[in-house]
Amino acid sequence: MTGTHEKAPDLSVIVSAIDHDKPQAVDRLLVCGLPGRYLSAVIEFVRQALASATGQCAVINVNTLTDSVTSDLDSCDGPVLLWADSPDRGVVRWVRVTGTPVLLVDQPFDEVGAEFMVSRKAGFSDSARVLALSRIGWWRLAELPAATILDASQSVASGFADALEQWNIAALLPPDDAVAASAVASDLPMPLHGENPFTGIAAFYGVPCGADSQRLAIDLKLLFDGAPPHAPLSGPIDLTGPVRALTFGPFLYLPQGAWMLHFTFEAGMNRSGNSLMFDVFVDNEAKCATEFHLPHDGQFAFDCRFDVRDPWSTFEFRSHLRRGAIEGVFTPLSLELSRA
Structure with missing residues (x-):
């Protein structure tokens, strides 16, 4: 169990404030995590407590x-358990202003993805896009x-034990209820046939602090072919x-700040020469648009620097054919992002 502060918020304040008919110092708690069974289990656990x-x-x-939602919040007299698996900027702003304590449920990103x-x-x-957006709010x-991180990297049971101790609510939950809450989720991983595709991007989205997400190697299967039916990229x-557009995607999300993009590709059968254009689309605008002339066959690299102002805005890297072509093959090889 780790947290942004040495002492986690004390949920017993909720109980004492109600029992003694005093002004409620804390009457709300927000539980937030990536969508899945573990988040559901923690929500049920705290609700029962x-x-x-x-x-x-x-x-x-x-x-x-x-x-x-605002009307429901205003009409509640007793304790309120709030939960979110993809909070938007308005929710984050509201939590900041109200000082609502937050329990952040953390578990391996690749497991949640599977x-x-x-x-x-x-x-x-589709799964990567949903979970990346969830991580931005997280x-x-x-x-x-007011945020505390619950490390759920081991198991549901051990995570609950840590929560009981760190959040000072062990005395509030009878043993039978603890068992029932643990039964909401299973520690057995859900089977995913073949290799887990989230393993690569988990190195970026799996870290608990956005400032530590330094480098993102994007799986090219997250890009889409520009030609109908716009299937995931699968080859040359x-x-x-x-x-026309050649590729677009991946429609992921990035933390605020300056980023460097590095794209490598191969050109073949390019005897008459072709021209491409690359750009980044984020913050609802095209950035660093650059035309790239291919004088011959070979492997090439394209680099650009861009800023992300709105982390809730989808990030897209696009490639375009600038002039009609009578020949040629274009093969993306890699796409990487790193902090500038």
């Missing part, structure tokens, strides 16, 4: 502060003073044809 101690506990999802693909029957690109909450692209 508070309901057992106070006789009531409202549970509200706060991925977005809609009018309905579970998400299996349980939702989702493809790699990272921004982790920067706040024939350049023969009119001006």
Whole structure:
């Protein structure tokens, strides 16, 4: 169990404030994590603890502060358990202003990715996009003073034990309820046939602090072929044809700041020469657009620097054919991002 501060928020304040009819110093707790069984288990665990101690506990999802959510918050008299698996900027701002204590549930990113693909029957690109967005909100909450990180890298049971001790709520939850809460999730990993595709990007999105996410090697299967039906990139692209988009994607999310992009590719059958254009699309605008002339066959590299102002904005790297081609083959080889 690690945290942004030496002492975690004390949930017993909720109970004492209600029992003694005093002004509530803390009446809300936000539990946030990547979507999956472990987050559900922790939410249920804390809900049972508070309901057992106070006789009531409202549970509200706060991925977005809609009018309905705000109305529900205003109408709650007792303790409120908030939860989010993809909080937007408005929620992060609200948590900062209100000082709401946050329990961040952390577990291996590649395991969550595999579970998400299996349980939702989702493809790699869709799953990666959802989890990357979830991580952005998680990272921004982790920067706040009221946040504590629950390390769930071992097992559900050990994670609960740490939560009981660090959050000072061991006395609030009867042993039978602890067993029932643990049963909400299973420690057995969900089977994913073949190699886990999240292993590569987990080195970036798996770190608990966004400032430590320094380098992202993007799996080229997260890029899409520019030609219909826009399937995930699977090999060389024939350049023969009119001006058009060649590749786009991966529609992931990056922390705020300056970034360097390094793209390598191979050109073949390029006897008459071709022209490409590369650009980055983020913050809802195209950046560092550059035309690249291919005078001959070979391997080439393209580098550019760009800034991300809005971490909730999708990041996209695009390649285009600038002039109609009568021949040529374009093969992306690698795409890497690093802090500038």
